[in-house]
Amino acid sequence: xxxxxxxxxxxxxxxxxxxxxxxxxxxxxxxxxxxxxxxxxxxxxxxxxxxxxxxxxxxxxxxxxxxxxxxxxxxxxxxxxxxxxxxxxxxxxxxxxxxxxxxxxxxxxxxxxxxxxxxxxxxxxxxxxxxxxxxxxxxxxxxxxxxxxxxxxxxxxx
Amino acid sequence: xxxxxxxxxxxxxxxxxxxxxxxxxxxxxxxxxxxxxxxxxxxxxxxxxxxxxxxxxxxxxxxxxxxxxxxxxxxxxxxxxxxxxxxxxxxxxxxxxxxxxxxxxxxxxxxxxxxxxxxxxxxxxxxxxxxxxxxxxxxxxxxxxxxxxxxxxxxxxx
DNA sequence: CTAACTGCAAACGTTTTGCAACTTT
DNA sequence: AAAGTTGCAAAACGTTTGCAGTTAG
Numbered sequence: 001x002x003x004x005x006x007x008x009x010x011x012x013x014x015x016x017x018x019x020x021x022x023x024x025x026x027x028x029x030x031x032x033x034x035x036x037x038x039x040x041x042x043x044x045x046x047x048x049x050x051x052x053x054x055x056x057x058x059x060x061x062x063x064x065x066x067x068x069x070x071x072x073x074x075x076x077x078x079x080x081x082x083x084x085x086x087x088x089x090x091x092x093x094x095x096x097x098x099x100x101x102x103x104x105x106x107x108x109x110x111x112x113x114x115x116x117x118x119x120x121x122x123x124x125x126x127x128x129x130x131x132x133x134x135x136x137x138x139x140x141x142x143x144x145x146x147x148x149x150x151x152x153x154x155x156x157x158x
Numbered sequence: 159x160x161x162x163x164x165x166x167x168x169x170x171x172x173x174x175x176x177x178x179x180x181x182x183x184x185x186x187x188x189x190x191x192x193x194x195x196x197x198x199x200x201x202x203x204x205x206x207x208x209x210x211x212x213x214x215x216x217x218x219x220x221x222x223x224x225x226x227x228x229x230x231x232x233x234x235x236x237x238x239x240x241x242x243x244x245x246x247x248x249x250x251x252x253x254x255x256x257x258x259x260x261x262x263x264x265x266x267x268x269x270x271x272x273x274x275x276x277x278x279x280x281x282x283x284x285x286x287x288x289x290x291x292x293x294x295x296x297x298x299x300x301x302x303x304x305x306x307x308x309x310x311x312x313x314x315x316x
Numbered sequence: 317c318t319a320a321c322t323g324c325a326a327a328c329g330t331t332t333t334g335c336a337a338c339t340t341t
Numbered sequence: 342a343a344a345g346t347t348g349c350a351a352a353a354c355g356t357t358t359g360c361a362g363t364t365a366g
Contacts, residue, residue: 038340040346059330076348081331095258097309101356102330103258115298126295133308135288140273144315150291150308151255157302196365198321217355234323239356259331260355 022051035090042066042075046083050093056104056114056123059084098123098151113150126152180209193248200224200233204241208251214262214272214281217242256281256309271308284310 022028028047029039037043049065050057057065063080084105087093096104098116104123112128131150139145180186186205187197195201207223208215215223221238242263245251254262256274262281270286289308297303 038345040339042347074348077330078332078349079347082347085331097255097258100253100255100258100261113294115301117298117301118304124298130293132292134290134292136271136310137284139310139312140275140282142315143273143275143312146276146311146313148308148310150306152294152297152306153304154297154301155304157300196320198365200322232323235355236324236357237322240322243357 021054022048028052031092035092037086037090037092042079043083043086045075046080047087047092050084050087050105051107054107054125056096056106058102058104060102062105096123097149111148113152115152115154117154119156126150179212180206186210189250193250195244195248195250200237201241201244203233204238205245205250208242208245208263209265212265212283214254214264216260216262218260220263254281255307269306271310273310273312275312277314284308 022031025044025048028051029044032039032043032047045066046062049062059080062084063077066075066080088095091109094106094109096106096114098104098114099118108125110128113126113131115124115126133148180189183202183206186209187202190197190201190205203224204220207220217238220242221235224233224238246253249267252264252267254264254272256262256272257276266283268286271284271289273282273284291306
C-alpha cells in the first residue's frame with residue numbers, strides 16, 4: 001500500500017501546452033506541422049476548434065463547430081473522427097472517458113482530472129498538480145501505469 | 159484545497175454485499191425479491207451471471223453467459239439490457255465507465271476503484287477503503303458529489 | 317384477470333471502414 | 342506521378358424502444 005504521486009508520474013512538458021493556446025489558424029497550422037501532421041484545411045479547422053479554447057468537446061461538437069458559419073469548406077464526420085484520432089495518437093489532445101455515450105477531447109494534455117456534470121453533459125477541469133491519490137495497491141505484475149483518470153461525478157445538491 | 163476521504167463519503171452497507179455472493183439461483187431469486195424485483199426466470203439467470211462472481215461483465219458477456227449451455231430459456235438482448243439497467247437502478251450492481259466502447263457491470267457496490275487493462279479489456283478491483291484522494295478543489299456551487307471514479311490505466315511494462 | 321414482463325425487430329447514436337476522387341509535394 | 346488526404350455512403354458497433362404476445366401474482 002504505497003501512495004502514488006501523480007506529479008511524479010508525468011513530465012510537465014504537457015503543462016506548457018495548456019497555456020500554449022492556439023489563437024489563430026496560421027498558428028494552428030504551424031503547431032500541426034511541428035507535430036508531424038500535414039496541415040490540410042480541414043485539419044486546421046478541426047485543430048482550431050479543439051485547441052483554441054479550453055473546453056471539452058465531443059466529436060459531434062467539433063463537427064458542428066467546424067461546419068457552422070458561412071464560407072467554410074465542408075468537413076465530413078469521417079474526417080472529424082479520423083482527425084481527432086490522429087491528434088490523440090500524436091499527443092496533441094487527450095480522450096476523456098466520462099460518459100458511456102460519447103468521448104470528450106481535451107486540449108489540456110497535462111495531468112489533471114475532471115468534474116463531470118452528467119445532467120449538463122459538461123466536464124470541468126481539476127488541476128492535477130495538487131491532487132494526490134494515496135493508498136493505491138501495487139500494480140499487477142508486468143504492467144505499468146499508462147495513466148490515471150479521476151472523474152468526480154456531480155449532481156445538483158438537494 | 160481540501161481533501162476528500164472516500165471512506166467518509168459513502169456508507170459501508172455496500173461493502174457487505176461484496177461478500178454476500180449469490181451462490182445459487184434460489185438464493186438469487188430471494189435476493190431479487192428482497193430488492194423489490196420480481197424474480198422471473200430471465201432475471202434470475204441474469205442476476206446469477208452477474209452476481210455470483212466478482213468479475214466485471216459487459217452486457218455482451220452477460221448475454222453470452224446466459225445463452226450458452228443447453229436447456230436454458232433464451233434471453234434476448236433487450237431483456238439483458240433492460241434487466242441490467244433495472245439492477246443498476248435498484249442498486250444491486252454498479253456501472254463502470256472505463257472503456258468508451260462498452261459499459262461494465264460490477265457486482266461490488268462498495269466504494270472502490272479499478273485498474274483497467276485496455277489491451278485485455280479487463281477490469282481489476284482496487285479496494286476503496288484505503289484509497290484517499292487528496293487535494294481536490296471544492297465542488298462547484300450548487301453541486302454535490304454523486305461519486306468518484308478512479309481508473310488506473312495499465313499497459314504492458316516495457 | 318390484470319399488470320408486469322419478454323422477445324423480436326427496428327430504430328438509434330456514435331464511431332469505423334472501403335473506396336473513388338482529390339489534393340499536396 | 343506518387344503519396345497522402347478527403348468525402349461519401351455504408352456498415353458496424355452497443356444500446357434503446359415500440360409493440361404484440363406471454364407470464365406472474
